[in-house]
Amino acid sequence: MELTDNDRSIATFTMLAHAVVHWFELAIPIFLVVWLDAFEVSVAVVGVVVALGYVPFGLGALPAGLLADRYGPKRLVVLCLAGTSVSFVTLAVATSIYAVAASLLCWGILASIYHPAGLALISTGVEDRGTVFAWHGIAGNVGIALGPFATATLLLVLEWRLVAVALAVPGLLATLYGLRLQFDPTAGLEGDSESDTNADGDTGSRAGSAFVSNSRTLFASSFLLVFAVVTFVGLYYRGVLTYLPELLGGLPAMEGIEPPAGLEELSLGDYVYVGLLVAGMAGQYAAGKLTSRVAVARGLVAVFVGLAILAVAFVPVSAMGLAAIVLYCVVLGFSLFAIEPFYQEAVAVYTPPESRGLSYGYTYLGMFGLGSLSIAFGGVLLDRATVGVFFGTLSILALIGAGLSVRLLTGPSPTDTEVPEPTAADD
Incomplete structure (x- = not known):
């Protein structure tokens, strides 16, 4: 299916926004060392x-999803871009570590808006969702890779306050682009259940009783399984990406190879990790194309099983030499990010349009909020057990995700998903 003009407009807007959000997210750790000395x-x-x-x-995704349903996803994405950019600009005038904390707190609150709002916009405004979900994921990976690289490079020639302002420029430009861009945010709803979503995306959702009612209805449907699936994706994803750079750097195969001049602070493991992220872009694109050809639940099962196998394969592969490790990381990166278009499409398939923002809010509460628990227990396992136990646990998590996906595959069809009845607060 060829993208329509409306699809392209929404794709360009959300890709820019997704890249910018992760550009900021991965720039923050680079500043950490600078702030230690500065303050x-x-x-x-x-x-x-x-x-x-x-x-x-992570925690702000749920209220952000509710706001996206009420005020329209485009407005929320523009607010996210403007707010996160201004938050970085305020870092330039921070006179204490407390001021830095205030700026980062504002950034986190405003950044939490993006995923539920941006994905809700794609799910309701785009006809070829799979393709756009794929390109959207690739854009996020570009931001993940370029954010820390640009920050570290700029810090070589500029004072950190100026770097913070420079990093805000792409976000401000994306904000101006979004304000001028016109598209239909409901074009993808043809053939879906009827919805009272208007051109601005205001679904008539209200706080309070509407939130409780719509949440109850969502979790009484197949979305409960989707939420559980995404949570196990998050547990695997955060566990792998948090500790893999350190684990790669400590492998014997990585020793004795010097990095290029000027990049001495980076280890060979860091380069392999970047290669994993690049391979992830290919995985997102391929899986995005497959979502229109393969049932999303079937795709989830296949990728989860692959991730389970890859987890138990890490220890034996790590002893096979550099070439085997690089190949392993390419396959792992491809698979790890290939699951993203499938679970994003699952939310769109198994939820009603008028609760799409709320649905993605819960989705990223599971992905980034509950999924972050693996950072804590992963650290305990690596400290008190072995690398094999750590990856064995990740394999079990992936198999549980596969089991939940099988249940989704054999459960009620997406067309049986119950659409929330209007509540008193909606009248």
Whole structure:
């Protein structure tokens, strides 16, 4: 299916926004070392400050999804772009670590808006959702890769406050582009269940009783399984991506190879990790194309089983030499990011349009919020057990996700998903 003009407009807008959000997200850790020296504080203090940005990034997805249903996803995405950019600009005038904390807290709250709002916009406004979900995911990976690279490079020649302002420029330009862009945010709803969504995306959802009623209806449907599936994706995803760079750097096969001049701070493991992210772009594109040809539940089962096999394969592969490790990381990156278009499409398939923002809000609460629990228990496993136990646990998580996906495959069809009845607050 060829993308329509409306599809292209929404794709361009959401791809820019997705890249910008992750551009900011991955720039923050690079500033950590700078702030240690600039404000003469401990690593523990800076860690708490950085956490103030990352915690609301996950927890804020649920209220952000509710707001996207009420006020329209485009408005929320523009607010996210403008707010996160301004938050980075305010870093330039921070006179203390407390001011930095305030800026990062604002960034985290505003950044949490993007995923539920942006994905709701794609799910209701785009006809060829699979393709756009794929390109959207690729754009996010570009931001993940370029954010820390641009930050580290700029810090070589500019003072950190100027770097913070420079990093805000792409976000501000994307904001201006979004304000001028015109598209139909409901064009993808033809053939879906009837919805009272208007051109601005205002579904008539209201706070309070409407939120409780629509949430109850969502979790009484197949969305409960989708939410559980996404949570197990998040547990695997966060566990792998948090600890893999350190694990790769400690492998014997990575020793004795010097990085290029000027990049001495990067290990060979870091380059392999970047290769994993690049392979992830290919995985997202391929899986996005498959979502229009393969049942999403079937695709989820296949990728989860592949991830389970890859987890138990890490220890034996790590002893086979550099070439085997690089190949392993390419396959892992492809598979790890290939699951993203499938679960994003599953939300669109198994939820009604008028609750799409709320649905994606819950989705990313599971992905980024509950999924982050694997960072804590993964650290305990690596500290008190072995690498094999850590990856064995990840394999079990992937198999549980596969089992849940099988249940989704054999359960009620998407057309049987119950659409929330209007509540008193909607009248």
